[in-house]
Amino acid sequence: VQLQASGGGLVQAGGSLMLSCAASGRTFSSFVMGWFRQAPGKEREFVAAIRWSPEITYYTDSVKGRFTVSGDNAKNTVYLQMNSLKPEDTAVYYCTARTSRNAISTTTAGYDYWGQGTQVTVSS
Numbered sequence: 707v708q709l710q711a712s713g714g715g716l717v718q719a720g721g722s723l724m725l726s727c728a729a730s731g732r733t734f735s736s737f738v739m740g741w742f743r744q745a746p747g748k749e750r751e752f753v754a755a756i757r758w759s760p761e762i763t764y765y766t767d768s769v770k771g772r773f774t775v776s777g778d779n780a781k782n783t784v785y786l787q788m789n790s791l792k793p794e795d796t797a798v799y800y801c802t803a804r805t806s807r808n809a810i811s812t813t814t815a816g817y818d819y820w821g822q823g824t825q826v827t828v829s830s
Contacts, residue, residue: 707729707730707731707732707734707803707819708729708730708731708821709727709728709729709801709802709803709819709820709821709822710727710728710729710730710821710822711725711726711727711799711800711801711821711822711823711824712725712726712727712824713725713726713824714798714799714824714825714826715825715826715827716827716829717791717826717827717828717829718828718829719791719792719793719828719829719830720790720791721791721828722787722788722789722790722791723788723791723826724785724786724787724788725741725785725786725788725799725801725824725826726783726784726785727739727741727783727784727785727801727821728781728782728783729782729783729803729819730782734782734803734805735805736758736779736782736803736804736805736819737757737758737759737804737805737806737807737808737809738755738756738757738758738803738804738808738809738810738811738817739755739756739758739777739782739784739801739802739803739804740752740753740754740755740756740775740784740801740802740803740804740810740817741753741754741755741775741784741786741799741800741801741802742799742800742802742814743795743797743798743799743800743826744797744798744800744823745796745797745798748797750800750814751766752766752811752812752813753765753766753769753773753786753799754766754769754773754774754775754786755775755802755810755811755812756775756776756777756784756810757808757809757810758777758779759779759808762810763775763776764810764812766812768794769788769795772788772789772790772791773786773787773788773789774786774787774789775787782803784801784803786799788826791826791828792828793828793829793830794828795826795828796826796827796828797826798823798824798825798826799823799824799825799826800820800821800822800823801820801821802814802817802819802820802821803817803818803819804816804817804818805818805819806818
């Protein structure tokens with residue numbers, strides 16, 4: 707199973723980006739898909755996730771009201787719409803999937819598959 711993330715780039719503060727992530731490979735069924743990010747010199751941190759059934763979404767406080775996570779379980783895809791971006795959002799963003807348990811986790815240990823990361827840079 708591979709998770710392929712795309713959509714990163716360079717944007718000015720206040721701008722928007724949309725990240726996409728698609729899973730491919732052998733038959734894949736997840737309970738949860740989401741996003742983490744890692745800034746230089748910092749640990750990887752939870753950003754947002756969506757549990758497919760029953761559907762719920764969860765966000766870290768710093769992105770609430772600015773980011774929206776969505777997706778299509780049947781297509782094994784997840785998106786992250788990022789609005790009102792700030793320089794502190796600059797990081798490598800990783801998509802992730804949880805196949806082991808039907809619950810959102812905010813820790814890296816709670817997820818089973820990871821994408822390669824896509825760079826998001828927000829200039830001031």
